Amino acid sequence: MKTALLQITSSDNPAENLDMVRAMMAEAVADGARFILTPEVTNCVSTSTTRQREVLQHEEDDITLAGLREQAAALGIWLLIGSLAIKTHDADGRFANRSFMIDPQGQIVARYDKIHMFDVQVTETETFRESKNYRPGEKAVVAQTDFGTVGLSICYDIRFPHLYAALAQAGARILTVPAAFSPVTGAAHWESLLRARAIETGCWVLAPAQTGEHSKTRGKTRHTHGHSMVVTPWGEVLIDAGTDQGIHIFDLHDSSVTEARRRVPSLTHIRSFDGP
Numbered sequence: 001m002k003t004a005l006l007q008i009t010s011s012d013n014p015a016e017n018l019d020m021v022r023a024m025m026a027e028a029v030a031d032g033a034r035f036i037l038t039p040e041v042t043n044c045v046s047t048s049t050t051r052q053r054e055v056l057q058h059e060e061d062d063i064t065l066a067g068l069r070e071q072a073a074a075l076g077i078w079l080l081i082g083s084l085a086i087k088t089h090d091a092d093g094r095f096a097n098r099s100f101m102i103d104p105q106g107q108i109v110a111r112y113d114k115i116h117m118f119d120v121q122v123t124e125t126e127t128f129r130e131s132k133n134y135r136p137g138e139k140a141v142v143a144q145t146d147f148g149t150v151g152l153s154i155c156y157d158i159r160f161p162h163l164y165a166a167l168a169q170a171g172a173r174i175l176t177v178p179a180a181f182s183p184v185t186g187a188a189h190w191e192s193l194l195r196a197r198a199i200e201t202g203c204w205v206l207a208p209a210q211t212g213e214h215s216k217t218r219g220k221t222r223h224t225h226g227h228s229m230v231v232t233p234w235g236e237v238l239i240d241a242g243t244d245q246g247i248h249i250f251d252l253h254d255s256s257v258t259e260a261r262r263r264v265p266s267l268t269h270i271r272s273f274d275g276p
């Protein structure tokens with residue numbers, strides 16, 4: 001099945017990002033795509049919590065979710081919205097970082113809240129405290145589609161292999177890893193982590209990513225790593241999107257999952273053991 005990754009540089013203006021993604025979806029479908037994936041925080045990348053409070057919405061009011069559901073239905077395709085930053089009704093005011101699988105009728109068939117929060121000091125000057133603004137999810141999620149079971153994850157989750165083992169054991173044959181990776185850790189770890197998860201599980205790994213320099217607020221900007229990737233179930237990098245925005249189409253076929261797992265059936269050899 002023809003599948004398209006969209007690599008984008010989201011700004012802190014959701015309406016503008018929505019227009020861009022809708023146009024890219026139409027173009028991908030004109031090129032034959034039947035499944036399209038967008039990166040983490042498709043609706044808004046911002047370094048300012050004040051700005052996020054202004055422009056983010058609750059799920060029921062979110063213009064990006066409504067607009068992309070409508071576009072998926074109009075085009076009759078499957079859509080993974082890598083994630084949206086969404087307001088919650090929690091008293092502490094934290095957002096959710098939520099991924100959505102949308103079917104060709106525009107219905108939401110699965111939603112997943114990012115479990116692992118990126119609370120990391122990447123360099124002496126660059127620190128992330130995702131848990132300050134986002135409430136972590138508590139539940140692993142698979143989506144049933146007419147092209148196979150898809151295991152959902154987001155970005156920093158990629159560093160926690162037991163999540164992917166659980167998704168594969170629950171039947172996933174495709175793993176999604178939408179991201180807004182930091183350039184420093186991206187250069188060091190991104191490709192290796194994605195390839196490792198594909199090899200360990202015998203799953204396709206589909207990783208649409210944010211790229212480039214995002215909106216400035218009071219002189220502060222944020223860069224992301226790009227390099228959206230498709231890794232085959234055998235662990236080969238089929239697509240590396242580089243750092244430009246764009247559409248990357250490939251043929252997603254279940255037979256390569258069967259073949260990789262036939263050659264190395266490690267997924268069926270998982271054992272529980274006593275602690276050290």
Ligand SMILES: O=C(O)CNC(=O)[C@H](CS)NC(=O)CCC(=O)C(=O)O
Nearest residue numbers: 041118128130155156180181182185
């Ligand atoms: O900030 C937002 O609005 C949405 N959240 C993100 O972009 C998150 C937290 S800053 N980014 C990552 O998880 C990158 C992980 C990474 O780079 C690594 O694992 O090395």
